[in-house]
Amino acid sequence: MIINTRACISINNRCNLDCLYCHFHTPEKSVYIKKSDMNIFIVLDNIINHIEKYNIPVFKLGFVGNGEPLLDYASLREYIIYIGDYIADGRISAYTITNATLLNAEMLEFFRDYKINAGFSIDGIPEIHNRYRCNTHDTVMNAVEMFRIINGHYPAMNCTVSRDTISRTEETIAFFERFGSRVTFSRMIGKNGITLAEFRKFLDKAESTLNVRRGGYDCTMYGGMCGAGINNIFYADGKAYICGNCIDLPATADYDTPLDMITPDIPTFDRNKCFREIYRGDKY
Numbered sequence: 001m002i003i004n005t006r007a008c009i010s011i012n013n014r015c016n017l018d019c020l021y022c023h024f025h026t027p028e029k030s031v032y033i034k035k036s037d038m039n040i041f042i043v044l045d046n047i048i049n050h051i052e053k054y055n056i057p058v059f060k061l062g063f064v065g066n067g068e069p070l071l072d073y074a075s076l077r078e079y080i081i082y083i084g085d086y087i088a089d090g091r092i093s094a095y096t097i098t099n100a101t102l103l104n105a106e107m108l109e110f111f112r113d114y115k116i117n118a119g120f121s122i123d124g125i126p127e128i129h130n131r132y133r134c135n136t137h138d139t140v141m142n143a144v145e146m147f148r149i150i151n152g153h154y155p156a157m158n159c160t161v162s163r164d165t166i167s168r169t170e171e172t173i174a175f176f177e178r179f180g181s182r183v184t185f186s187r188m189i190g191k192n193g194i195t196l197a198e199f200r201k202f203l204d205k206a207e208s209t210l211n212v213r214r215g216g217y218d219c220t221m222y223g224g225m226c227g228a229g230i231n232n233i234f235y236a237d238g239k240a241y242i243c244g245n246c247i248d249l250p251a252t253a254d255y256d257t258p259l260d261m262i263t264p265d266i267p268t269f270d271r272n273k274c275f276r277e278i279y280r281g282d283k284y
C-alpha cells in the first residue's frame with residue numbers, strides 16, 4: 001500500500017482576481033466547482049490520525065486550491081492554529097499560495113510565527129504579469145517587499161510560463177534572479193499555453209541560475225512527472241481528487257474518508273505525461 005504523505009486543501013472556491021489563464025474558473029470547470037459543505041477540521045483530524053498511525057515524519061500540507069485562500073483568512077488562521085503543534089514539531093510542513101493582493105503585515109507575521117511557507121504568484125516582468133494577472137504587478141511587488149521586511153528574506157514565488165514568457169525567457173529569468181528565493185514555474189495550458197517540451201527547455205535554462213523547484217512524482221505542470229494517485233490528495237467541494245487540476249474527473253472519495261482508505265484506481269501510464277490529458281484526450 002502506498003502511504004499518502006501530501007495533501008492540498010482548497011478552503012474556498014472564490015477569488016478576487018480573474019486571471020486570463022485561470023484554469024480553476026473556466027466556464028468548463030465552473031460547473032464542477034460548487035459551494036458544498038466541507039468541514040476542514042475533519043480533514044485535519046484525519047491527517048493527524050494518519051500521521052500518527054503510520055508514524056509519518058513529515059506530512060506536506062498545502063492550503064491551496066480553487067481560489068484565493070486569503071479571502072477566507074479568518075478561517076485559514078483557525079485551521080493553522082488547530083494543527084499548530086504538529087507544525088511546530090515539524091511533523092506537518094504547511095504552505096499556502098496567494099495572489100498577494102490581500103496580504104497585510106498581521107497576516108505575514110502570523111505566517112512567520114506559525115512557520116507557514118507563503119508562496120507568491122508572480123509571473124515575472126510587469127508586461128507579462130499585468131497582461132495575465134489583472135494589472136497587479138505593483139501590488140504584488142509591494143507585498144514582496146513587506147514580506148522581506150518581516151521575514152528577512154524574499155518569499156518563494158510561483159510563475160506561470162506562457163508563450164509570452166518563452167519569448168522573453170532571458171528577462172524573466174533575470175527578474176527572478178534578484179530575489180534569490182525558490183521559484184516554482186508552472187506550465188500554462190489551454191489558449192496561450194505551451195507544450196511540455198517547450199516548458200522543459202525553459203526550465204533547463206532557468207535552473208542554471210535560479211533555485212527552481214523540479215520534483216519527481218509531482219506534476220508535469222511543475223516540471224516533474226505526473227504523481228496522480230501516488231501519494232497526494234486534493235480536497236475540494238466535499239470530495240477528494242487525484243490533483244487540483246482534476247476536479248472535472250471522477251472524485252476518488254468523500255472528503256471525510258480516512259486517508260488510507262483513499263486509493264485511486266489509476267491505470268499504468270507514462271508518468272512523463274499528464275494523466276488528465278490522457279484521460280480526457282486533451283491536447284495542449
Ligand code: SF4
Nearest residue numbers: 015017018019022099
Ligand atoms: S489568482 Fe489564482 S485562482 Fe485567482 S483568478 Fe488568478 S489564477 Fe485563478
Ligand code: SF4
Nearest residue numbers: 219220226243274276
Ligand atoms: S494529472 Fe496532470 S495536472 Fe494532475 S498531477 Fe498529473 S500531470 Fe499534474
